[in-house]
């Protein structure tokens with residue numbers, strides 16, 4: 150039986166070291182084994198003298214890939230992998246990252262499949278590998294042989310595109326009242342032909358993640374990769390993009406997401422990402438728009454939904470609602486009314502976008 154614990158594999162690694170042999174480790178979900186995996190694992194095995202595949206446990210797969218995943222249980226995935234002649238050992242790990250497993254085993258070589266680069270490996274993993282002196286090898290993936298492509302081939306012909314619900318990802322850093330309004334509108338049947346595939350935050354303690362859990366919507370915490378406010382590192386942008394692509398997201402909805410969207414993330418979802426901003430854009434883009442409108446003595450403010458482009462709150466305006474400013478308004482009272490307007494506007498605009506996406510030929 151070659152389904153082992155990390156500690157057993159650490160012993161094997163020590164023995165191999167003594168015999169001047171090299172242990173290779175790779176990690177992943179592997180819940181629908183296909184020829185792309187097999188070829189990748191064969192290449193990985195050639196890098197050393199034995200290959201260990203670390204697989205996510207069932208709970209962390211659901212967290213990473215969304216509801217309905219894993220397709221096969223961890224035990225079944227381990228059995229399938231061990232049936233391949235290129236796989237010597239399998240270890241099952243809990244949590245989204247394999248860091249603890251890597252730290253216990255300290256393989257000679259760590260390898261990852263090819264849409265990754267050394268720079269885009271999760272910072273935490275890369276720093277650890279460098280600290281442990283583990284060699285990093287990136288192998289190219291087999292074009293067109295991915296789990297996503299396999300799943301698409303399996304479901305092709307199952308119902309027309311018009312019957313498929315549009316999948317949203319909602320990204321936020323704060324309380325999540327807009328996300329809640331959207332999820333509630335779906336639950337109430339007011340917003341139709343749409344589902345929320347995932348709610349993502351850059352902050353582990355953000356209320357938006359709790360709101361999602363209350364609606365049984367999968368959540369992801371994707372750290373920004375830096376302490377600098379507003380910034381996302383290239384690795385974080387790549388992880389956000391990869392996760393949303395894996396979840397087959399059609400529309401990205403920013404709701405109080407306090408990070409600048411750019412690079413691969415913006416390119417991958419060009420025209421399919423929207424944001425809500427609490428002002429009548431182009432007035433008061435950026436931070437504290439409600440406070441600034443009030444301080445300027447405006448008679449009205451409001452909220453705007455716009456497509457996201459490379460600027461800050463500059464993309465094409467899709468809808469706006471005005472909120473009159475009362476003489477006795479405080480920042481709090483005005484914020485409350487702007488939020489109420491937002492909560493009605495966001496589901497309405499999403500419905501319009503979803504309806505036009507379903508109507509247009511794909």
Ligand code: GRF
Pocket residue numbers: 321322323324325326327328357404405406425426427452488491
């Ligand atoms: C909203 O006012 C939205 O317009 C702005 O951030 C706030 C998010 O609030 N972009 P919440 O997290 O949805 O409660």
